[in-house]
Amino acid sequence: xxxxxxxxxxxxxxxxxxxxxxxxxxxxxxxxxxxxxxxxxxxxxxxxxxxxxxxxxxxxxxxxxxxxxxxxxxxxxxxxxxxxxxxxxxxxxxxxxxxxxxxxx
Numbered sequence: 001x002x003x004x005x006x007x008x009x010x011x012x013x014x015x016x017x018x019x020x021x022x023x024x025x026x027x028x029x030x031x032x033x034x035x036x037x038x039x040x041x042x043x044x045x046x047x048x049x050x051x052x053x054x055x056x057x058x059x060x061x062x063x064x065x066x067x068x069x070x071x072x073x074x075x076x077x078x079x080x081x082x083x084x085x086x087x088x089x090x091x092x093x094x095x096x097x098x099x100x101x102x103x104x105x
Contacts, residue, residue, distance in 0.1 A: 021104065029099035030056055030068045033092050037072045041079045 038048030059067040
C-alpha cells in the first residue's frame with residue numbers, strides 16, 4: 001500500500017509541475033504578443049515592455065476569456081491600427097511554440 005501512495009504523490013507532483021510550466025509558458029506568450037502589439041502601435045521597446053507588464057497585470061487581476069486579445073483589440077482600435085481578432089489569434093498561435101521553447105529550455 002505504501003508504494004501506491006508514493007505513486008499517487010508522484011503523479012500529483014507531476015501534475016502540479018505541469019500546471020506551473022503551462023502557466024509560465026502562457027504568461028511568457030502573452031508578454032511576447034503584447035510586446036509585438038506595442039511595436040505595431042508605434043511604441044518603443046521600453047514602452048512595449050511597460051505596456052506588456054501593465055496588460056498582463058490587468059488580465060491577471062480581472063481574468064476573463066480572451067482577456068489579452070480583447071484588451072489588445074480595444075487598444076488597437078484606440079490607436080487606429082487595423083487588425084482583426086483572427087489576425088491577432090493567428091499571431092498568438094505563431095508565437096506559442098517560440099514561447100514554449102524559450103520557457104522550457
